[in-house]
Amino acid sequence: MLEQIHCPEDIHSLDENELNQLAAEIRKYLLEVVSVNGGHLASNLGVVELTLALHSVFDFSHDKLVLDVGHQCYTHKILTGRKDAMTTLRQQDGISGFPKRSESDYDHFNTGHSSTSISAAIGMAKARDIKKENYSVVAVIGDGALTGGMAFEALNHAGYLNTPLIIILNDNKMSIAKNVGAISRHLNKLRTSSYYDKSKAKINSWLRKIPKVGDHIANGIEKLKDGLKYLLVPGVLFEEMNFTYIGPIDGHDIHSMQEIFRNARNLDHPVIIHVLTRKGKGYLPAEKQPDKFHGTPPFDVLTGKAVKEENMGLTYTQAFGETMLELAAQYEDIVAITAAMPDGTGLSKFGETYPDRFFDVGIAEQHAVTFGAGLAANGLRPVVAIYSTFLQRAYDQVWHDVCLQDLPVIFALDRGGLVPGDGETHQGIYDLSYLRTMPNLSILMPKDENELRQMLYTAYQQKHPVAIRYPRGYGRNVPLEPFAAIPWGKWETLTRGEDFAIFAVGPLCETAMEIRRILYYHDISVSVVNARFLKPLDEEMLQAIEKEPIPVVILEENVCEGGFAGACAEYWTARGADVSLLSFGLPTIVQGQGSVDVLREAYGLAAESVAEKILRKWFPDKE
Ligand SMILES: Cc1ncc(C[n+]2csc(CCOP(=O)(O)OP(=O)(O)O)c2C)c(N)n1
Numbered sequence: 001m002l003e004q005i006h007c008p009e010d011i012h013s014l015d016e017n018e019l020n021q022l023a024a025e026i027r028k029y030l031l032e033v034v035s036v037n038g039g040h041l042a043s044n045l046g047v048v049e050l051t052l053a054l055h056s057v058f059d060f061s062h063d064k065l066v067l068d069v070g071h072q073c074y075t076h077k078i079l080t081g082r083k084d085a086m087t088t089l090r091q092q093d094g095i096s097g098f099p100k101r102s103e104s105d106y107d108h109f110n111t112g113h114s115s116t117s118i119s120a121a122i123g124m125a126k127a128r129d130i131k132k133e134n135y136s137v138v139a140v141i142g143d144g145a146l147t148g149g150m151a152f153e154a155l156n157h158a159g160y161l162n163t164p165l166i167i168i169l170n171d172n173k174m175s176i177a178k179n180v181g182a183i184s185r186h187l188n189k190l191r192t193s194s195y196y197d198k199s200k201a202k203i204n205s206w207l208r209k210i211p212k213v214g215d216h217i218a219n220g221i222e223k224l225k226d227g228l229k230y231l232l233v234p235g236v237l238f239e240e241m242n243f244t245y246i247g248p249i250d251g252h253d254i255h256s257m258q259e260i261f262r263n264a265r266n267l268d269h270p271v272i273i274h275v276l277t278r279k280g281k282g283y284l285p286a287e288k289q290p291d292k293f294h295g296t297p298p299f300d301v302l303t304g305k306a307v308k309e310e311n312m313g314l315t316y317t318q319a320f321g322e323t324m325l326e327l328a329a330q331y332e333d334i335v336a337i338t339a340a341m342p343d344g345t346g347l348s349k350f351g352e353t354y355p356d357r358f359f360d361v362g363i364a365e366q367h368a369v370t371f372g373a374g375l376a377a378n379g380l381r382p383v384v385a386i387y388s389t390f391l392q393r394a395y396d397q398v399w400h401d402v403c404l405q406d407l408p409v410i411f412a413l414d415r416g417g418l419v420p421g422d423g424e425t426h427q428g429i430y431d432l433s434y435l436r437t438m439p440n441l442s443i444l445m446p447k448d449e450n451e452l453r454q455m456l457y458t459a460y461q462q463k464h465p466v467a468i469r470y471p472r473g474y475g476r477n478v479p480l481e482p483f484a485a486i487p488w489g490k491w492e493t494l495t496r497g498e499d500f501a502i503f504a505v506g507p508l509c510e511t512a513m514e515i516r517r518i519l520y521y522h523d524i525s526v527s528v529v530n531a532r533f534l535k536p537l538d539e540e541m542l543q544a545i546e547k548e549p550i551p552v553v554i555l556e557e558n559v560c561e562g563g564f565a566g567a568c569a570e571y572w573t574a575r576g577a578d579v580s581l582l583s584f585g586l587p588t589i590v591q592g593q594g595s596v597d598v599l600r601e602a603y604g605l606a607a608e609s610v611a612e613k614i615l616r617k618w619f620p621d622k623e
Contacts, residue, residue, distance in 0.1 A: 001025055008055045008079050008106075016255045019056065023048045023254070026075055027282045033074075033086045035301045038421060039097050040071035042280035042293040043142070046172050046251075050140070050275055051075035053257035054168075057265065058136055060106050066121045068141040068151075070098035070111030071295075072170070080106035090421045092594030092602070098425060112425025113390065114363045115148025117141045118167060122158045125165045136265050140168045143187055144175025144340060147362030158270050159242030165270040166261075167243070170251065172279040175340045176294045177348075181362045186237060191248055191276060238272045247274025252281065291343060313477030316470040317414055319449035321346030322480065323456050324383065328354055331460065333381045337361060339368045345385035345414055365390050369397035369409070376407040381460060385412040388428030388469055389419070395434055402465050403438040410459045416445065416469030417506060417557035418586075418600065423593040429586050431469055432505075432534055433562030441465045443534040445506040447492075449475030451532065457483040471507050471557075473596070491538040497525030500551040500618065505531050505564055508555040511600075514607035515553075515614070522615060522622045534564050542571055551580040551618055555605065560585035582617055584610055 001018065002025040004010060014022065026048050034041045052075070054065065060080070067073050077095065078086060082104065088094025099107035109120045121139035128135055145151060146169065158165055171187050173179055235245025244267060249256055257275065264271045279294075280286030285304025286293035298307045314322070328334045328350065335357040342348045342360055351358040361368045365386055372382035391398070391413060402409045416428040435443050444459070444466065446452040452470050459466035494509060495516060504512035509530045516526040527550075529541065545552055554565040565583030572579045586603055600606045604613075615623045 002029060002078075002083070005079060005083065007081055008060060011052060011056050011079065014056070019052050019254045023052055024282070026078060029078065029086070030074055031283060031301050033089055034296065035299050037089045037091065038295075038297045039074070039090055040294060041283070041296050042286045042290040043072040044074040045281045045283055045286055046277040046279045047072045047140075047170060048075050048281070049252045049254045050168070050170060050257065050277060051079065053254045053261060054138065054140075055079050056254075057258050057261040058138060060108075063136040063138065064108045064121070064124045065106075066109045066117040066124070066137075066139045067099055067111055068117035068139065068145040069114045072140070072142070073097075073099050073107075076106070077104075080104055090593050092592045092598050094593070096423050096593060097421065098423060110425070112422065113393070114145045115141070115150040117145070118151055118154035118158060121165055121167070122154060122161060122163075125163045126161065129163055136164070136166060138166045138168060140170055142175070143169065143171040143173065143179050143184060144363055146183060147175065147179065147181050147340065147364060149364055149366060155238075155241055155243070162242060162269050164268055166264050167270065167272045169247070169272055169274045170277055171248065171274060172277045172290070174279045174290050174294075175363060176344065177291050177340070177342050177360070179362070180340070180360050187274070190235060190274065235272065235274060242270065244269065244271040245274065246271060248276050249273065251275035251277035312474040314449050314480070315474050316449055316452055316472070317344070317346035319452050319475060319480060320385070320412055320414070320456070320470070321349055323453040324350050325353060327456060327460060328357065331381065333379065334460070335359070335375055335380050335382050337368050337372050337382055337384045339363055339365045339386055339390065341385075341387070344387070345412070347385055365393040366397050369394040370401040372409045373397070373401035373405065373407050376402070376409045377405070381408060381410070383410045383412055383456075385414065387426075388413040388416040388431045389426050392430060392434065398435070398441075399438055403441045406440040406464055408463050409465050410456070411465070411467040412456070413467055413469040415472045417471045418590065418596045419472050420595045420599070421593050424589050424591060427590045428469070429558050429590060431467070432556065432558040432564055435467050436535055436562060436567060438465075441467060442536060444468045444532055445534060446470055446532060447506060447509040447530045448478050450478045450480050451486070453480050454484060454486050455532070458486045458488070461485055469506070476510070486532070489533050489536045489538055491532060491541050492530040494528040494530055495526065497527045498550070499524045499526060500553060500614070501527040501529055501545060502553045502555060503529045503531040503564075503568065505534065505556040505558070508557060508605070511605065511607050511610070512555055515611045518607060518611040519614065522619065524619055524622060531564065534567065537567060537571055539571070542568060546572060546575065546577040546579055549577070549579055551582065553610070553614060554581065554583040555610065556583075556585045557605065558585055559588050561588060580618070582614065
């Protein structure tokens with residue numbers, strides 16, 4: 001059946017059985033693709049029926065669809081002309097794992113970061129109203145994404161605007177890990193309410209039957225009614241915000257969803273449809289471990305086991321997690337905060353070992369930072385572990401709540417630098433620029449996993465905010481050594497040479513060593529410097545270069561604007577120094593989603609191409 005599906009209209013004539021058959025075939029195809037390319041398997045397996053029901057009722061060549069985070073878009077892509085292209089999913093020049101307006105007219109809004117869908121959908125609905133157009137706007141948001149503050153800001157606004165808008169709450173009880181928080185608990189109550197299948201209308205009419213009595217009792221009765229309403233009417237939280245709440249309904253029952261969507265389409269005000277789905281549905285390993293299969297590397301479909309990699313030692317994330325455990329054992333004031341990524345940040349074990357000193361705040365990076373500031377203001381030493389790309393959400397909180405007050409919060413920025421697979425929305429290539437402007441904040445990046453460990457230890461000794469950014473993936477397979485503080489603000493000279501120097505940031509130290517090897521054969525000798533403090537700069541080293549003077553190459557996985565090279569150039573310019581500088585960084589958007597090596601190659605950060613440019617600029621006679 002899947003073979004005959006090329007566009008959404010192809011499913012319009014299918015009956016319920018056929019749609020269910022198609023759902024099974026789509027699941028099989030999803031498994032085929034994701035087991036080879038990696039990707040967001042469990043979320044996608046959970047929304048196959050929901051997506052079929054949506055496309056069979058709405059016409060998204062006209063109606064608008066916003067998928068929150070967007071990682072659950074695979075069935076949508078299959079139905080909207082990208083079925084064959086799915087084999088290129090998450091590859092360098094292949095299709096994206098997220099909705100992309102540039103990819104299809106059916107992708108109405110780019111997503112990747114969480115909790116934006118309702119805001120964007122209200123914007124679309126309001127544009128429709130102002131332009132006197134006529135279409136439905138649908139936002140699909142998960143229960144995890146609903147923990148993000150932006151989602152509530154948007155609900156607040158949508159309830160006030162009161163324009164037609166359909167919000168589908170895709171509730172699978174999971175964020176990446178188990179969902180957390182009071183709202184999640186509220187959803188859970190709705191889900192497990194004994195009134196699950198009772199219609200709200202029935203309950204309301206029952207409430208209305210409570211007879212009117214004398215005035216003095218009436219007030220009491222009214223209060224009682226309100227109390228009962230809260231107890232009995234599912235979704236009263238949303239109703240109070242001016243939404244019609246429908247649900248909870250079975251998100252794997254296509255027919256029921258179709259009926260409800262058809263009705264919702266005709267409402268003249270905002271509606272929330274609470275749909276219950278099973279994350280990982282239809283593939284047992286993913287049903288059993290939906291967190292592990294939220295985002296998965298390539299795996300063996302039969303066993304569910306990741307395709308074996310040779311032993312590469314620890315990832316940076318693992319080294320961070322292990323070090324946190326040791327530091328916490330040593331220092332009782334250390335606490336750890338994650339924004340819905342206990343596993344991704346390597347803090348799961350910390351959470352199990354120190355449940356009272358560990359906080360998963362949900363997808364709420366802004367809150368995570370200010371919550372950390374509060375903890376720090378009252379004597380604790382919070383480590384706020386957030387991916388580089390997601391800390392962007394909390395720019396003002398980092399500035400206003402932590403740095404201006406000079407509070408000793410440690411930011412552990414995982415996935416700093418180029419990130420494979422997820423594309424431009426997930427690149428950790430802006431943090432040096434957005435953090436460099438922060439008062440009192442130091443910024444560090446290690447060359448390997450042991451240096452990360454020592455940086456954490458060193459940061460703890462500071463009484464000021466410190467951000468440590470480190471890359472995704474494996475370190476250099478070096479042993480984790482006993483704690484020893486790194487001399488504050490001092491770079492590390494890895495090799496000495498005479499002709500020029502390379503200042504390399506983080507994993508690009510290895511690239512620098514490779515460049516050194518290449519140029520050795522051209523009779524050029526190079527100093528390689530591990531520029532591990534991005535702020536403060538090692539002024540002694542900068543002044544030594546200025547005195548010699550020798551040319552300098554700077555390698556960083558950050559956008560060129562406002563990055564580390566800019567910081568060095570500003571320093572020398574302010575001193576009137578004349579240092580010849582060749583810098584290699586990234587443009588403001590990194591297109592494509594290949595492996596880090598492929599991206600480095602594509603963006604001129606691979607050793608060979610850097611060496612070539614150096615030869616051409618400074619040593620043409622030695623080319
Ligand atoms: C601002 C931001 N923080 C963190 C993430 C990482 N992230 C991606 S999906 C996800 C969980 C989403 O859960 P939910 O919305 O319930 O969707 P599900 O995968 O369960 O369908 C998280 C934390 C993100 N994309 N954006």
